[in-house]
Amino acid sequence: xxxxxxxxxxxxxxxGKVLKQISYVVDAYASLYNYDYIRTPxxxxxxxxxxxxxxxxxxxxxxxxxxxxxGERNITLRPEGTAGITRALIENKLxxxxxxxxxxxxxxxxxxxxxxQSGRNREFTQVGVEVFNSDDVMIDAEVISLGFNIxxxxxxxxxxxxxNTLGDKESxxxxxxxxxEYFKPHxxxxxxxxxxxxxxxxxxxxxxxxxxxxxxxKNAPKINxxxxxxxxxxxxxxxxxxxxxxxxxxIDNNLVRGLDYYDHxxxxxxxxxxxxxxxxxxxxxxxxxxxxGPELPAVGFAFGVERLINEIINNQEIEEQKLDVYxxxxxxxxxxxxxxISQNLRLNDIKTxxxxxxxxxxxxxxxxxxxxxxxxxxxxxLNKGLVKVRDNATKEEVSVDESEIAxxxxxxx
Ligand code: AMP
Numbered sequence: 001x002x003x004x005x006x007x008x009x010x011x012x013x014x015x016g017k018v019l020k021q022i023s024y025v026v027d028a029y030a031s032l033y034n035y036d037y038i039r040t041p042x043x044x045x046x047x048x049x050x051x052x053x054x055x056x057x058x059x060x061x062x063x064x065x066x067x068x069x070x071g072e073r074n075i076t077l078r079p080e081g082t083a084g085i086t087r088a089l090i091e092n093k094l095x096x097x098x099x100x101x102x103x104x105x106x107x108x109x110x111x112x113x114x115x116x117q118s119g120r121n122r123e124f125t126q127v128g129v130e131v132f133n134s135d136d137v138m139i140d141a142e143v144i145s146l147g148f149n150i151x152x153x154x155x156x157x158x159x160x161x162x163x164n165t166l167g168d169k170e171s172x173x174x175x176x177x178x179x180x181e182y183f184k185p186h187x188x189x190x191x192x193x194x195x196x197x198x199x200x201x202x203x204x205x206x207x208x209x210x211x212x213x214x215x216x217x218k219n220a221p222k223i224n225x226x227x228x229x230x231x232x233x234x235x236x237x238x239x240x241x242x243x244x245x246x247x248x249x250x251i252d253n254n255l256v257r258g259l260d261y262y263d264h265x266x267x268x269x270x271x272x273x274x275x276x277x278x279x280x281x282x283x284x285x286x287x288x289x290x291x292x293g294p295e296l297p298a299v300g301f302a303f304g305v306e307r308l309i310n311e312i313i314n315n316q317e318i319e320e321q322k323l324d325v326y327x328x329x330x331x332x333x334x335x336x337x338x339x340x341i342s343q344n345l346r347l348n349d350i351k352t353x354x355x356x357x358x359x360x361x362x363x364x365x366x367x368x369x370x371x372x373x374x375x376x377x378x379x380x381x382l383n384k385g386l387v388k389v390r391d392n393a394t395k396e397e398v399s400v401d402e403s404e405i406a407x408x409x410x411x412x413x
Contacts, residue, residue: 005122005123006116006122007114007116007120007121007122007123008121008122008123009121009123009306011306011309014313014318015309015313017318018308018309018312018313018318019125019305019309021154021312022127022154022305022308022309022312023107023127025150025153025154026105026107026127026150028153029146029149029150029153030105030129033103033142033146034103035103035104035105035129036103036104036105037104037105037106038085038088038104038105038106039106039108040078040081040084040085040087040088040106040108041078041084042077042078042108042109043075043076043077043078044075044076044078044083044084044087045073045074045075045076046064046066046074046075046076047074048076048083048084048087048291049064049076049078049079049083051290051291052082052083052086052261052287052290052291053079053080053083053261054201054261055200056197056200056201057201057204058204059079059080059112060079062113063079063112063113063114064076064077064079064111064112064113065077065079065111065112065113077111078108078110078111079110079111079112080110080126080302081106081108081110081126081128081130081302082128082130082261082284082287082300082302083287083291085104085106085130086130086287086288086291086293086298087291089102089104089132089288089293089296090288090291090292090293094132095132095133095293095294095296098133100133101131101132101133101134101139102131102132102133103129103130103131104129104130104131104132105127105128105129105130106126106127106128106129106130107125107126107127107128107305108125108126109123109124109125110123110124110125110126111123112124119276119304119306119307119310121306124304124305124306125304125305125306126279126302126303126304126305127302127303127305128279128281128300128301128302128303129143129146129147129300129301130298130299130300131143131298131299131300132288132296132297132298133296133297133298134297134299135285135297137234137237137238137241138241139299140238140241140264140265140283140299141238141241141242141244141245141247142245143281143299143300143301144161144163144242144245144247144249144265144267144301145242145245145246145247147161147269147279147281147301147303148161148245148247148248148269150303151269151278151308154308154312155312155315155316156271156278156308156311156312156315158271158272158273159248159269159270159271159272159278160248160249160250160269160270160272161242161247161248161249161250161267161268161269161270162249162250162251162252162255162267162268162269162270163238163242163249163250163251163252163255163265163266163267164223164251164252164253164254164255164256164265164266164267165223165227165231165234165235165238165264165265165266166203166223166256166262166263166264166266166282167223167226167227167228167231167263167264168228168230168231168263168264169263169286170228171223171226171227171228171231172203172263174226175203175221175223175226176202176203178221178226179202179203179205179206179220179221180198180202182220182221183198183202183205183216183220184198186216189214189216190205190208191208191210193208193210194208194210203256204256206220206254206256207254207255207256207257217254222253223253224253231264234264235264235265238265239251249267252268255267255268257280257282261284261286261287261290262282262283262284263282263283263284263285263286264282264283264285265282265283265299266280266281266282266283267280267281267282267301268280269301269303271311276307276310276311277304277307278303278304278307278308278311279301279302279303279304279307280301280302281299281300281301281302282299282300282301283297283298283299284298284299284300285297285298320370321351322351322370322371322372323351323352323353323368323370323371323372324345324350324351324352324371324372324373324409324413325345325350325351325352325353325371325372325373325374325375325409326352326353326354326364326367326368326371326373326374326375327341327342327352327353327354327355327374327375327377328355328361328364328365328368328374328375328376328377329354329355329377330355330360330361331379333379333382334377334378334379334382335354335355337377337382337387337402338354338355338375338377339354341375341387341402341405342354344405344406345405345406345409348406348409348410350406350409350410350413353367353368353371368392369392371392372391372392372393372413373389373390373391373392373409373412373413374389374390374392375387375388375389375390375405376388376389376390376397381399382402385401385402385403386399386400386401386402387399387400387402387405388400389405389408389409389412391412
C-alpha cells in the first residue's frame with residue numbers, strides 16, 4: 001500500500017462537509033463585501049518568494065518546496081497566497097483604473113516543509129483576501145472586520161483579533177535598530193535561531209516561540225515608543241473604527257508575524273481558550289513596488305482552513321443532512337422507474353437516493369432509515385400508474401400518481 005506523504009491529509013466525512021461550509025460562507029461574505037475571486041498558479045518562480053516573503057524568513061530559508069523542473073527552471077510550490085496574487089496583479093495590470101480599489105479573494109493549497117504537528121501541516125489550505133490601491137485606514141478596519149465576521153458566521157465566537165502596528169518605514173527601521181542594540185548584550189542567552197535573527201531579521205526575535213517567556217523579552221523596547229506621530233494617529237483611528245464595527249480586539253505589541261513585507265497594522269485571529277492562531281494578515285504598502293509594479297498600497301489576511309475545520313468540529317454539533325426521499329426498487333422494471341423518478345425529484349431540489357447496490361427490501365429499509373420519506377415501487381401498482389409514499393416517522397402510506405410525484409413530494413417536504 002502507498003501511504004499519504006508526511007504532513008498531508010485526506011479530508012472527507014465530517015471534515016469534508018465543514019470544508020465545503022467554510023467555502024460557502026467565504027464566497028457569500030466575499031460577495032457581500034464586493035470582492036472578486038482570483039486563482040493563481042500552485043507554483044511560481046522561486047525568486048518571487050525570495051523577493052516578497054523575504055530571504056531571511058523561516059518560510060523562505062527553511063520551509064519552501066523548491067525544485068528544478070525538466071527545463072532547469074527554479075520553481076517553488078507556493079507557501080502563501082499574497083506573493084502570487086501581487087505578481088498576477090502586476091503582470092495582468094489589474095490596476096488599470098488608478099481610482100479603483102482592487103478587492104480580491106482566493107483559496108487554495110499551500111506548501112511548507114515544516115515539522116508536522118497539531119495544526120501545522122506540509123500541505124494546507126488558506127482562504128484569504130487582498131485589497132490593493134487603498135491606503136485608507138478604513139479599509140484596514142473593513143478587512144479585519146470581514147475576517148472577524150466570517151468567523152462569527154461560522155459559529156467561531158471565542159476569538160480575539162490581536163493587533164499591532166509596525167509603523168511606517170522610518171518607525172520600523174528606528175525600532176529595529178533599538179531592538180538590535182537591546183538584544184546584543186544578551187546574545188548568548190538567545191536561542192540559535194534568534195542569534196542569527198539579530199543580524200538578519202531582528203523583529204522576528206519578538207515572536208520567537210522558544211525565548212518568548214524570558215525576562216529579557218518582557219523588558220525589550222516597545223514599538224509604541226518608536227512610532228512617528230502619523231503612525232500613532234493611524235493606529236488610534238483604527239482602534240475607534242474596530243469599536244464601531246464591534247470587533248473584539250486586543251493590542252499585542254509583540255506581534256510581528258513571520259513575513260517580511262508588512263508595515264503599519266499586523267493582526268492575528270486567535271482563539272481565547274486554546275490560543276490557536278486561525279489566521280493573520282496586515283498592511284503591505286511596498287510589496288507591489290518591490291516586485292516591479294507601481295506604487296500601490298495593500299492590505300490582506302489569510303485563514304488556515306484546516307484550523308477552522310478543527311475549531312468547528314471540536315466545538316459544534318455537525319448535523320447529518322437527512323435524505324428527503326429514498327426510492328425502493330427491486331426488479332429491472334422498478335429500477336427504471338426509480339431512476340426516472342429520482343431525476344424528477346432531484347431536479348426539483350429534493351434530496352433523493354436510490355437502491356444502487358442491488359439490496360434486498362430489508363436492507364433498503366435499513367439504509368432508508370435516515371430518509372424523511374420512502375417511495376416504494378412495485379410492479380402491480382406501477383402498472384396502474386401509481387407509487388406508494390411512506391412517511392418514515394408516522395409510517396403512514398398513501399398511493400400517489402407517478403406522473404404527479406414531484407408536485408406531491410414538494411407539497412409535503
Ligand atoms: P501565514 O501565511 O503564515 O500568515 O499563515 C496564515 C494562517 O495560515 C495561519 O494563521 C494558520 O492558520 C495557517 N497556516 C500557516 N501555516 C500552516 C501550516 N503549516 N499548517 C496549517 N495551517 C497553517
